[in-house]
Amino acid sequence: MSDRSGHYLKIPFIWDPTCPSLLLETRLVFYPVQTDWLVESLALVLATSLDPADQTAVRERGAIKAAADLIALSAEHFEQLPEWWQVAQTQNGQLVGFTLCSLFAPALSVPREGTIFYLGVLPKFRGNGYGHQLLNQATRTLQQIGVGRIACDTAACNAPMIAAFRKAGYVEQAPWERPLR
Numbered sequence: 001m002s003d004r005s006g007h008y009l010k011i012p013f014i015w016d017p018t019c020p021s022l023l024l025e026t027r028l029v030f031y032p033v034q035t036d037w038l039v040e041s042l043a044l045v046l047a048t049s050l051d052p053a054d055q056t057a058v059r060e061r062g063a064i065k066a067a068a069d070l071i072a073l074s075a076e077h078f079e080q081l082p083e084w085w086q087v088a089q090t091q092n093g094q095l096v097g098f099t100l101c102s103l104f105a106p107a108l109s110v111p112r113e114g115t116i117f118y119l120g121v122l123p124k125f126r127g128n129g130y131g132h133q134l135l136n137q138a139t140r141t142l143q144q145i146g147v148g149r150i151a152c153d154t155a156a157c158n159a160p161m162i163a164a165f166r167k168a169g170y171v172e173q174a175p176w177e178r179p180l181r
Helices: 035-047 052-061 063-077 130-145 159-167
Strands: 007-015 028-032 085-090 095-104 113-121 149-155 176-179
Touching: 028 130, 035 052, 035 063, 035 085, 035 095, 035 113, 052 063, 063 113, 085 130, 095 130, 113 130, 130 159, 149 159
Parallel strands: 113 149
Antiparallel strands: 007 149, 007 176, 028 085, 085 095, 095 113
């Protein structure tokens, strides 16, 4: 948490073309996500998230409303195409998580800058290394779009996501305070 009431610490991570190449892993298959599945799955992820802002949103509005609000927020502030939002499936057909890639508004960044708006492993599949595979896929998706830089962040208390960013070669930046709402 932060020293200031109503705030918490986020750790930014940056990827650019000077970062190490990603390993191609094939345990998961990715394809565009269906909106109805995404809202329900995002709600499950938010309800068990380590992120204090996610916890606050779920506590105040409920998981389904928090998920719908988060999706609406993305449409208001970022650009994305449906194929950039992907579901991850195991070789035996189990849906284990999702990646939501977006671009910052054109006026804000030239060359284009992307972000992994949200990435989530469904609770019952955590601890299997899927988070790292989701991060690699999201990074590859943004690379294929042609972004010059990927800017992401995670809560300072989210050790699994911090480890995934580090393992993928993202460059860690100084923490910053974010309001809970």
